[in-house]
Amino acid sequence: GAGVSQSPSNKVTEKGKDVELRCDPISGHTALYWYRQRLGQGLEFLIYFQGNSAPDKSGLPSDRFSAERTGESVSTLTIQRTQQEDSAVYLCASILGTVLDTTQYFGPGTRLTVL
């Protein structure tokens, strides 16, 4: 596929459990973003990866949230000890990263429900 993919599409978990969300960016895209979108709200920046540089973690809401990306490939967002307020759609986007192409391409999102 040519687009950004995310898995799972839906995740229901119990409060206190850990969850791992996956994002497969478009091949060759150097930059990758994670956002959180609560019901009826806008996008909340979480973390940004650019190539092999240190990620920008300034948007992570707490130390329960972490993310990894190996090179310019798959990224995983991990939420430990989930809370009900973590319920949201988690969106991933990737960018080619050149000066001329700074458009973000979004995946379909993972809908997380914490019971």
Place this chain on the structure above:
Amino acid sequence: AQSVAQPEDQVNVAEGNPLTVKCTYSVSGNPYLFWYVQYPNRGLQFLLKYITGDNLVKGSYGFEAEFNKSQTSFHLKKPSALVSDSALYFCAVRDDNYGQNFVFGPGTRLSVLP
């Protein structure tokens, strides 16, 4: 720091009428401006962008937007609305003084009435 405002939570327009969804921004450097659309239970789809050049930008599905530097605005427009345009629209800005950080507006829900 950069910021984006979408002053209208909701815009209602009759099918066939022109539509405008407003966006204003604040940056310290040069703005890169974007519009995205989100249909129910879907991710965001890119509509159009302004990086440099002509102030009037044409995008997907007949949408266009005009960059106005003096008013710091980037309003989304379409000459004739379709019911299928009903969706949530997000404006986003990247300040070239802040690397690859994007800021999204809160979104405007567009309802096109038949």
